[in-house]
Amino acid sequence: MELWDIYDNKGHKTGLMKKRTDILSRGQYHLAAEVWIINDKFEILIQKRSDNKKILPNIWTLTTGCMVSGENTVDGSIREVEEELGICIKKDDLNFIRRIFQGNIIWDIYFVYMNIELSKLALQKEEVSDVKFVSAGEFKDMLLCGEIFKYDEIYDILSRV
Template identity: 70%
Template sequence: MEMWDIYDSRGFKTGKIKKRTDILNSGEHHLATEVWIINDKSEILIQRRSSNREVLPNIWALTTGCMISGEDTLNGSIREVKEEIGISIKRDDLKFVRRIIRTDTIWDIYFVYKNVDLSKLILQAEEVSDVKLVSIEEFKDMLLLKKIFEYPEIYDVLSLIK
């Protein structure tokens, strides 16, 4: 059973640990990460969520995941990227972009500037059914067409790509 550390609305650990399946009380949050992998052409690696996912099946998204108890978002990002798409990254590869607090989740967003060969990726079938690289314009078009998961701050994050 996956366990989560519980944080308050300011991002501080409360000392509580809950099961992933537990309902969080008002003011309780858990940590999650979103990793944007960007190549030297400013193309973004996106992944299609598996059709068997409970949340957002078959939707294009970025590499995301929840942190397990004892894990910070740097280590969790490394783990999630390796598990979901088979890319090894290091802490120094992760560039913190921003923190977003939404409902019961504290999202830390990171950029990783790295060229990847899509043919060498190892997809975690339970999580990911496909991957592709898209330009910033293609990404924006996919957002407009509701083909990629959208959240209010995503355009701000997108504008930070160098």
């Protein structure tokens, strides 16, 4: 059973914990992170969500995940990248970009600048069905076509690549 720490609208822990399956009340938030892996050609690593996912199956996204109780977004990002892609990153690899409140989620966005050989990735099949690098232009085109999960601030973040 996965537990989440609950945060307030200022991003402070409330001392409450809830199960992942619980519905959060208004003004309650949980932490999540999104990791943009960018190579030296300024291409962005995107991953296609598995077709068995309940939320957004077969949609291209970035590496994302919810933080479990006691975990901050730095440690959670390291865990998610390793679980989903088999890539070991360190705290120093993570460059904090922005915090976004969306729905009942507090998203911390990080960039990781790293060259990766796609053939050496170990994809977590329950989560990820495919990966590829795309240029910023290709990323924008995929956003416009609805192929990549889109949120309001994504264009601002993309402009920082």
